[in-house]
Amino acid sequence: xxxxxxxxxxxxxxxxxxxxxxxxxxxxxxxxxxxxxxxxxxxxxxxxxxxxxxxxxxxxxxxxxxxxxxxxxxxxxxxxxxxxxxxxxxxxxxxxxxxxxxxxxxxxxxxxxxxxxxxxxxxxxxxxxxxxxxxxxxxxxxxxxxxxxxxxxxxxxxxxxxxxxxxxxxxxxxxxxxxxxxxxxxxxxxxxxxxxxxxxxxxxxxxxxxxxxxxxxxxxxxxxxxxxxxxxxxxxxxxxxxxxxxxxxxxxxxxxxxxxxxxxxxxxxxxxxxxxxxxxxxxxxxxxxxxxxxxxxxxxxxxxxxxxxxxxxxxxxxxxxxxxxxxxxxxxxxxxx
Numbered sequence: 491x492x493x494x495x496x497x498x499x500x501x502x503x504x505x506x507x508x509x510x511x512x513x514x515x516x517x518x519x520x521x522x523x524x525x526x527x528x529x530x531x532x533x534x535x536x537x538x539x540x541x542x543x544x545x546x547x548x549x550x551x552x553x554x555x556x557x558x559x560x561x562x563x564x565x566x567x568x569x570x571x572x573x574x575x576x577x578x579x580x581x582x583x584x585x586x587x588x589x590x591x592x593x594x595x596x597x598x599x600x601x602x603x604x605x606x607x608x609x610x611x612x613x614x615x616x617x618x619x620x621x622x623x624x625x626x627x628x629x630x631x632x633x634x635x636x637x638x639x640x641x642x643x644x645x646x647x648x649x650x651x652x653x654x655x656x657x658x659x660x661x662x663x664x665x666x667x668x669x670x671x672x673x674x675x676x677x678x679x680x681x682x683x684x685x686x687x688x689x690x691x692x693x694x695x696x697x698x699x700x701x702x703x704x705x706x707x708x709x710x711x712x713x714x715x716x717x718x719x720x721x722x723x724x725x726x727x728x729x730x731x732x733x734x735x736x737x738x739x740x741x742x743x744x745x746x747x748x749x750x751x752x753x754x755x756x757x758x759x760x761x762x763x764x765x766x767x768x769x770x771x772x773x774x775x776x777x778x779x780x781x782x783x784x785x786x787x788x789x790x791x792x793x794x795x796x797x798x799x800x801x802x803x804x805x806x807x808x809x810x811x812x813x814x815x816x817x818x819x820x821x822x823x824x825x826x827x
Contacts, residue, residue, distance in 0.1 A: 501530075508774075510544075520770055529598070533593050533594055533595075534592065534676050535597060535642070536588075536594070536595030536597060537595075537596055537597070537790075538596075538597045538599070538644075538645040538646075538648055539596055539597070539598055539599075539650075539652075539786060539789075539790070540599040540601065540602070540626075540645070540646060540647060540649050541555070541598070541599070541600055541601070541648075541650045541651075541652065541781075542600075542601040542602075542619075542623075542648045542650070542651040542652070542677070543564075543600065543601070543602055543603070543651075543652050543654065544557055544603045544606055544619060544651060544652070544653050544654065544669065545606065545607065545653060545654025545655070545656075545684065546606065546607035546608050546654075546656065547604070547607075547608050547685035549654040549656060549685060550613070550654075550684050550685055550741075550742050551564070551652075551654055551684075552564035552565065552602070553742040553743060553744060554652070554654075554682075554684070554740060554742030554774075555600055555652075555742075556581065556742070556744045557742040557743060557755060557766060557774065558742075558777070558778055558781065558782070559589060559598065561587065561589060561742075563585070563589075563598060563600050564585070564588050564602065565583045565600065565602040567602075570580065572729045573642070578603040580603055580606045580615050580618045580619065581603070581604050581605050581618075582601060582602075582603060582618060582619070582622045583600075583601070583602045583603075583604060583738065584599055584600070584601045584646075585599065585600050585602070586598070586599045587600075599646070599671055601622070601648060603618075603619055607618070607665055612665050613761070615665070616668065616669045616672050616673060618671060618692055619669075619673065620672060620676060622648075623647075623648050623673070623676050623677050624676065624801060626646045626647045626648060627647060627797075627798050627801040627802070627805075628801075628805070628814070629646060630643060630646070630647055631756075631798075631801070631805060631814060632814055633803055635814065642694065645660055647793055647794075647797075647798060648677050648793070649678065649789045649790050649793045650677075650678050650680060650713070650781060650789045651673065651677045651678060651679050651680065652680050652682055653666070653669065653670060653673075653679050653680070653681050653772045654682055655681055655682065655683050655684065655701065655737060656684065657683055657684060657685050657686060657688050657689055657697070657739075659689055659696075659697050660699075661700060661701075661704060662704050662705075663702060667704065667708050667710070670705070670710045670712070671708060671710050672697060674710055674711050674712060675800075676800075676801070677793075677797060678713035678789050678792055678793060678797070679713060679735075680712060680713050680737075680738070680777075680780075680781065681701065681705070681712055681736060681737035681738075682737055682738045682739075682740050682777060683697065683698065683701070683737050683739040683740065684740065685741065686739035686740055686741055686772050687741045687759070687764050687771075687772065688758065688774070689739075694737075694739050697739075698736075698737060698739060701737050702737070703735060711818075712732075712736060712737075713785075713789065713792070714728040714731065714732070714785065714788070714792075715792075716728075716732070718792055718796065718825050720779045731780065735773065735776050735780070738773045738774075738776055738777040738780070739772060739773050740746075740772055740774045740777055741764055741766055741771070741772040741774060742755045742766065742774065743755050743756055743764075743766050745758075747763050749763055749765060754767065754768070755767060
């Protein structure tokens with residue numbers, strides 16, 4: 491009898507390295523149309539952007555957000571009672587709007603935090619804000635692990651947190667440092683110096699440098715975080731922002747004035763008009779371009795790929811690798827205050 495000879499085991503396939511063959515194409519394929527396809531799809535479906543504003547009252551948070559989006563989108567613009575008192579604890583108020591420009595729809599949610607930093611004792615007043623941010627991650631995670639999940643999961647996760655620093659000209663308050671130290675681990679923080687027109691150019695420059703130094707000494711990373719730069723181009727662009735622009739010294743206003751025959755957004759003072767979008771007057775235009783025109787998509791991607799993934803991994807790990815059960819459908823915060 492002949493012996494059975496075992497069949498040789500096939501070797502595992504080794505993926506070939508991609509070769510660049512651009513110069514060898516024999517004709518037009520149409521790969522470049524993917525960008526147009528993505529643009530059309532985005533224009534049909536629109537996209538979400540959720541921005542949180544944090545800082546003590548009187549720093550012009552509502553005005554700045556209205557100026558950023560050239561609309562009355564803040565909580566105060568939507569439903570503010572002039573008799574409204576400062577809350578005794580930090581509250582979370584979310585207001586949603588749909589903004590359309592050039593055929594592109596954006597579902598914008600502005601999350602305000604009235605009561606933050608306004609108490610005699612502000613100890614741990616960042617906790618309700620961190621809790622709210624994590625609740626949005628939890629909500630997204632529960633939708634994601636559903637067997638019959640929605641084709642498009644509603645995204646209420648906070649993509650960006652504008653943190654308003656009081657223009658003291660001296661240094662950051664312990665509360666500023668405590669908030670950013672805790673929250674920079676869970677959300678993209680962009681620090682801004684509010685009401686920058688109350689400082690001279692020299693005071694503003696010195697204060698910006700001092701704030702950057704204090705954040706560095708305390709190990710606080712604001713957005714864009716160095717570790718998430720994807721390539722040299724990103725690093726070069728973001729280094730300039732980190733080392734020169736941050737924190738943005740801004741002035742907000744939704745009032746228009748006539749200057750040299752042009753209508754401009756500005757603030758009227760005894761010595762003239764402070765033009766909001768004039769870089770010689772303040773850095774509002776830099777902040778707007780940064781948040782909306784150059785880094786909006788990256789803010790969303792860092793939220794999803796870094797902050798949400800960190801939360802998701804910890805949550806699944808704490809649950810023994812199993813998805814979270816169940817379904818708390820009740821809203822724990824006002825969405826229409």
